[in-house]
Amino acid sequence: MCLAIPGKIVEFIPDIRSLALVEVAGVRRRVDLGLLDDDKPAKGDWVLIHVGFAMSKISEQDAIEQMNTLAMLGETEAALQEIRGYGLGEEDSEQPAS
Amino acid sequence: MKFVDEFREPELINKAADEIRRLADPSRHYRLMEVCGGHTHAIYRFGLKDILPENIELIHGPGCPVCVLPMGRIDDGLSMAQDPNVIFTAFGDMMRVPGMNGSPLEHKARGMDVRIVYSPTDAIKLAQANPDRHVMFFSIGFETTAPSTALTLKRAKSLGLSNFSIFCNHVTIIPAIRAILDSPDMRLDGFIGPGHVSTVIGCRPYEWIAANEKKPIVVSGFEPLDILQSIVMLLRQLKNGESRVENQYKRVVPWEGNRAALAAMAEVFQLRPFFEWRGLGFISQSALRIRDTYAEWDAEQRFNVPGLRVTDPKAAQCGEVLKGVLKPAQCKLFGNECTPEHPIGALMVSSEGSCAAYFNYEHRKTAMLTNISASA
Numbered sequence A: 001m002c003l004a005i006p007g008k009i010v011e012f013i014p015d016i017r018s019l020a021l022v023e024v025a026g027v028r029r030r031v032d033l034g035l036l037d038d039d040k041p042a043k044g045d046w047v048l049i050h051v052g053f054a055m056s057k058i059s060e061q062d063a064i065e066q067m068n069t070l071a072m073l074g075e076t077e078a079a080l081q082e083i084r085g086y087g088l089g090e091e092d093s094e095q096p097a098s
Numbered sequence B: 001m002k003f004v005d006e007f008r009e010p011e012l013i014n015k016a017a018d019e020i021r022r023l024a025d026p027s028r029h030y031r032l033m034e035v036c037g038g039h040t041h042a043i044y045r046f047g048l049k050d051i052l053p054e055n056i057e058l059i060h061g062p063g064c065p066v067c068v069l070p071m072g073r074i075d076d077g078l079s080m081a082q083d084p085n086v087i088f089t090a091f092g093d094m095m096r097v098p099g100m101n102g103s104p105l106e107h108k109a110r111g112m113d114v115r116i117v118y119s120p121t122d123a124i125k126l127a128q129a130n131p132d133r134h135v136m137f138f139s140i141g142f143e144t145t146a147p148s149t150a151l152t153l154k155r156a157k158s159l160g161l162s163n164f165s166i167f168c169n170h171v172t173i174i175p176a177i178r179a180i181l182d183s184p185d186m187r188l189d190g191f192i193g194p195g196h197v198s199t200v201i202g203c204r205p206y207e208w209i210a211a212n213e214k215k216p217i218v219v220s221g222f223e224p225l226d227i228l229q230s231i232v233m234l235l236r237q238l239k240n241g242e243s244r245v246e247n248q249y250k251r252v253v254p255w256e257g258n259r260a261a262l263a264a265m266a267e268v269f270q271l272r273p274f275f276e277w278r279g280l281g282f283i284s285q286s287a288l289r290i291r292d293t294y295a296e297w298d299a300e301q302r303f304n305v306p307g308l309r310v311t312d313p314k315a316a317q318c319g320e321v322l323k324g325v326l327k328p329a330q331c332k333l334f335g336n337e338c339t340p341e342h343p344i345g346a347l348m349v350s351s352e353g354s355c356a357a358y359f360n361y362e363h364r365k366t367a368m369l370t371n372i373s374a375s376a
């Protein structure tokens, strides 16, 4: 549970400042940005996600590397299962990356 | 086994491995502890031991949250959920961790309402969807996870949610490192510092290890090259007689940590005077409790928690393995009574637990090689 998952911010949720829709390998879920209040990310930024919260901003290159690390660790499936499970697995159904 | 050319940057891996061989004094035996369970997993998975010279020994540290939780806390959490009105929620890692009378999953099979959530905020969502039930979230984790719990509590308070509580089992990494350094049967030369815990606490809290204990510590990333580079940095310091804190994982870890996360933790949590750790015993100021201003959402203040103290099964040597005194395979139960399919101790459950990591990579590899040579 210590491994963090990289995701890209695709849009902000209107009226709820601290939530954003984040995409990880084609899966979109709401992620909480409350821990990045000091250095707010923008749309298109990459973040490392842990238990539904964005922990830190990272570069796109680091995001790719982090995804590779997860793959090397055999954790890709577990990571996607976690992302899919956010929001009790219900909201923001999977959409293909556009 | 991983062969070097399977890695993404084989030439860099080779270069780091050469540098390690060049820096390691052949007349010396180095004992380096990787504090974080994520590193333990990576080290076994990538077969890094096969790349390192024999005189560099990696000792697995206490940084696996489910592993260090004493069994009594699991039973305490489950006891609150005996009430049929309560929905017990926890991360997937917790579900197979054995309690005195079985794991949360086994309790579920016997009728308890046990549900996996992937984020603590989803436990809030569940509470909103079930206003006539009480949702309890069993929270675990080091400083990586504690800020998320803190924000969840703040949200519960601002929503005025009355059917939600958290059973707080968050622990802090620095006192655990101190306890290990204080233990007389432990001799260590340096530390591979945790990566994601440090995104929150930063690098400063480790400075006392460097200054007072004269041990180098390098905060490290999780890729094979990260871990090898961190070992290079540790060996270089040891060679020069230095003991400093260095940050190999600069691309993710800021030296000062995450202020917003630390502020949320400070608002919601306070240190417990002491807390029991599996294997390490009672460590003072090593765990977090929920402040009285949030008492309404603190399961320990709302429910009657029995405060169970359960000793691990007699032959299990989880404590010794957690302290790094024994290797997983030296436990009498390893691989026979205790396997990932039938875990006796928590170290066999989590992928970050050293017994599971050792079993899944080293043990299966050896078993495979033995079969091959037997059939040849």
Ligand code: SF4
Binding pocket: B315, B316, B317, B318, B319, B321, B328, B331, B332, B333, B334, B335, B338, B339, B343, B344, B345, B346, B347, B348, B355
């Ligand atoms: S093999 Fe099982 S019982 Fe032995 S130390 Fe590991 S987890 Fe504990």
